[in-house]
Amino acid sequence: MTSTPEAQVQELRRQLQSLLEAAKANERKLDRFDALERRLMAVESMEELVNLLLVDCRHDFQLDAAELWLLDPDGELSRALPALPMARAPRLLDTHGPLRDMFGAVRATRLVGPGHGEAVVAQAFGDDTPMRSAALLPLIRQGLLIGSLHFGSRDPERYDATSGTKFLDRLSAIAAIAIESMLNRERLRRAGMTDGLTGVHNRRYFDHRSLIEFSQAVRHRYPLACLFLDIDHFKAINDGHGHPTGDEVLRQVGGLIQRSLRTGDLAARYGGEEFVVLLPRTDLAGAREVAERIRLMVQDAPFITPDGGTLNATLSAGLAMLQPGAASFAELLNSADQALYEAKRAGRNRTVAAAADISAATAAAS
Numbered sequence: 001m002t003s004t005p006e007a008q009v010q011e012l013r014r015q016l017q018s019l020l021e022a023a024k025a026n027e028r029k030l031d032r033f034d035a036l037e038r039r040l041m042a043v044e045s046m047e048e049l050v051n052l053l054l055v056d057c058r059h060d061f062q063l064d065a066a067e068l069w070l071l072d073p074d075g076e077l078s079r080a081l082p083a084l085p086m087a088r089a090p091r092l093l094d095t096h097g098p099l100r101d102m103f104g105a106v107r108a109t110r111l112v113g114p115g116h117g118e119a120v121v122a123q124a125f126g127d128d129t130p131m132r133s134a135a136l137l138p139l140i141r142q143g144l145l146i147g148s149l150h151f152g153s154r155d156p157e158r159y160d161a162t163s164g165t166k167f168l169d170r171l172s173a174i175a176a177i178a179i180e181s182m183l184n185r186e187r188l189r190r191a192g193m194t195d196g197l198t199g200v201h202n203r204r205y206f207d208h209r210s211l212i213e214f215s216q217a218v219r220h221r222y223p224l225a226c227l228f229l230d231i232d233h234f235k236a237i238n239d240g241h242g243h244p245t246g247d248e249v250l251r252q253v254g255g256l257i258q259r260s261l262r263t264g265d266l267a268a269r270y271g272g273e274e275f276v277v278l279l280p281r282t283d284l285a286g287a288r289e290v291a292e293r294i295r296l297m298v299q300d301a302p303f304i305t306p307d308g309g310t311l312n313a314t315l316s317a318g319l320a321m322l323q324p325g326a327a328s329f330a331e332l333l334n335s336a337d338q339a340l341y342e343a344k345r346a347g348r349n350r351t352v353a354a355a356a357d358i359s360a361a362t363a364a365a366s
């Protein structure tokens with residue numbers, strides 16, 4: 001049956017309308033991708049980048065789930081991320097295995113859903129996931145798979161294996177560049193405030209942070225303790241076992257100090273074989289306990305030398321408390337340094353508190 005010319009015109013109009021709607025939808029999609037790419041290129045910090053990929057993307061693209069996996073074989077990110085204010089954290093992988101399982105040798109964007117990859121959806125979002133389809137974007141830099149970005153939907157048809165992946169491919173390339181440049185920036189930032197040998201903060205960072213800690217303690221009137229820790233007869237270790245062994249002892253002492261502290265405490269290598277520690281909201285008894293814990297750990301530790309041998313070392317600690325009415329942070333440092341001098345003079349391998357703190361504690365007790 002041939003249709004009337006009016007019916008043919010109606011049909012053409014309908015087809016034209018649906019083409020126009022598809023074109024408009026595509027344009028809106030392009031605008032959204034465009035806006036996201038611009039924001040990715042402009043992020044200033046790791047937390048902003050992760051929030052953009054996991055929280056904003058999910059909202060802007062009306063996704064039901066978004067996940068980011070990042071390869072972190074050296075534990076660099078797992079040390080850095082907990083301190084950052086992130087609404088959602090990426091999953092850190094210590095090996096390539098999960099990425100290899102997901103992308104194989106092809107390493108291209110995958111659209112998976114019912115009948116063509118339920119198992120992969122579960123792999124991407126967990127076994128109990130309500131997601132029914134997903135877009136899995138490999139993040140590749142300089143030929144290496146550095147992570148993956150997963151967008152999930154409860155709608156089984158949202159991601160269909162036959163759909164194009166042009167926008168998603170572009171997004172994954174830009175996300176990978178943004179992640180790599182952010183990691184490099186973080187590395188540089190940390191290198192600028194970390195002592196290269198021991199991994200604790202350097203003097204420059206300490207000088208900056210200590211002033212903040214000082215003014216906070218003064219303003220909010222809480223105690224602030226300062227410890228100077230100095231390895232005993234370190235010159236003899238260098239002379240007797242060689243400089244590389246001295247370096248190794250320094251590295252291990254730095255690690256012991258770091259592990260003895262709470263979040264919010266600050267440890268730094270102050271110079272040579274001397275470390276400084278700031279303990280906010282810690283009283284004299286608490287600070288003495290920390291100093292003694294570190295001293296005993298060092299005393300009991302067998303230090304492993306580069307040639308596989310062991311040696312023993314000790315350290316002396318000088319401890320001082322921020323005094324009410326102290327005019328400057330330098331006064332506190334100075335008192336801790338004097339106390340350290342006393343500890344050395346009295347025979348080393350001991351903790352000595354500054355005279356003013358001992359008399360204040362005695363007066364309070366009597």
Ligand SMILES: Nc1nc2c(ncn2[C@@H]2O[C@H](COP(=O)(O)OP(=O)(O)OP(=O)(O)O)[C@@H](O)[C@H]2O)c(=O)[nH]1
Nearest residue numbers: 230231232233234235236238243246247272273344
């Ligand atoms: N291996 C190594 N040695 C260092 C480093 N920085 C400083 N030193 C050495 O540390 C030694 C410090 O010696 P001294 O200041 O005489 O103190 P000490 O031998 O520890 O004696 P006391 O502190 O009085 O117990 C010097 O020999 C420095 O050369 C370093 O980064 N690595």
